[in-house]
Amino acid sequence: MDVVSDAISTVRIGRASSHRVQVSGRWSTRLAPYDGAGFHVVLRGSCVLVPDGGGEPLPLGPGDAVLLPHGAGHVLADGAAGADAAARAVPFEEWSGEPHGDGRDEVQLLCGKYRLDRSRAHPLLAELPQVVHLPQRIGGPPELRSAIDLLGRELDGPRPGGCIAVPSLLDLLLVYMVRAWLAAGTAGAWPAVLGDGVTAAALRALHTDPAAAWTNERLAAEVGVSRPTLARRFTALVGRPPMGYLTWWRLTRAAALLRGTDTPLAGIAEQVGYGTPYALSHAFSREFGTTPGRYRAAG
Incomplete structure (x- = not known):
């Protein structure tokens, strides 16, 4: 994607x-x-x-x-x-x-x-x-x-x-x-984000496989630049560092799967890159202020 x-x-x-x-x-x-x-x-x-x-x-x-x-x-x-x-x-x-x-x-x-x-x-x-x-x-x-x-x-x-x-x-x-x-491209940050080759390539990699074991070093190597270059350009354009964006996107995807499917929490954790349901639940509660189960039930 x-x-x-x-x-x-x-x-x-x-x-x-x-x-x-x-x-x-x-x-x-x-x-x-x-x-x-x-x-x-x-x-x-x-x-x-x-x-x-x-x-x-x-x-x-x-x-x-x-x-x-x-x-x-x-x-x-x-x-x-x-x-x-x-x-x-x-x-x-x-x-x-x-x-x-x-x-x-x-x-x-x-x-x-x-x-x-x-x-x-x-x-x-x-x-x-x-x-x-x-x-x-x-x-x-x-x-x-x-x-x-x-x-x-x-x-x-x-x-x-x-x-x-x-x-x-x-x-x-x-x-x-x-x-x-x-x-x-008359206004807004995202036309510039997607117009920047380095940042756009990093985003494409993260969205293609958000569950991968990404690190700043691995992402920089995927894009073909140094880690400091990636961190500087990505953060300046997107507004958050690469791994911060990845965490937010994984939890956003988890929220969509909770509301749009009946996939068990363990399956969702695997899809979005969390090793255990507990790890996903902890991160999800911190981001959304509620547990995955309550979020799904409220939908």
């Missing part, structure tokens, strides 16, 4: 959902804060997204995608919406989304959301801004555009195999949106 794949798979729970919206005329709808991540893609026309809390309205045009990785509440409204967009917004659950007017200003949207367990959020995802705007532009990520096009076609109507195709495309869409944000 690589860092991005692990970061997403560890927090994902349940299945994503999505649907296609077609509307015209004057309209405004509010989406309440959500314990997960939401997204919108403009297939046709234009609209405006107004974040909760008085944020600046974000105009959206054809092909634009927006990821709300922390489930922030917001308003979506027609492109001509003014300061009253939030005041006249209809709750999304009560909004019919049906076209009205003469159809000349028709807007088509893909809207969806992902369920996430934020208690296990990787810092890569935690540092994403409240709103990630991915505008359509020449030279943009072709894979993101392809996923959007395929998902739009699947949602046009029932098709054979759609129950498998749609969830798979939604998973791809999330990966491609996060990847596009990393590639833009």
Whole structure:
């Protein structure tokens, strides 16, 4: 596994959902804060997204995608919406989304959301801004555009195999949106982390086999640099030393396995690199403030 794949798979729970919206005329709808991540893609026309809390309205045009990785509440409204967009917004659950007017200003949207367990959020995802705007532009990520096009076609109507195709495309869409944000590299530490050859190689090794008997010396040899060089670059970029990061990641993986599987504690300890269930339980309690058994039962 690589860092991005692990970061997403560890927090994902349940299945994503999505649907296609077609509307015209004057309209405004509010989406309440959500314990997960939401997204919108403009297939046709234009609209405006107004974040909760008085944020600046974000105009959206054809092909634009927006990821709300922390489930922030917001308003979506027609492109001509003014300061009253939030005041006249209809709750999304009560909004019919049906076209009205003469159809000349028709807007088509893909809207969806992902369920996430934020208690296990990787810092890569935690540092994403409240709103990630991915505008359509020449030279943009072709894979993101392809996923959007395929998902739009699947949602046009029932098709054979759609129950498998749609969830798979939604998973791809999330990966491609996060990847596009990393590639833009406009803010945040993690674009720099994954852009540094030494640190990225060290992270790749740790995520590929977190249960291995890693030491600073072994990891430095794997990456091909001296131990002081690895420690200095890794700590400066990631914010914690390599073995500290490994301990945190092993326990985060253990938490995901406790909640997502019925694997016995001994099996989980073996998977994440602890010699005995007792050793894992001790480290887990120190990190999460509760025993593995209680953590699993609370899920």
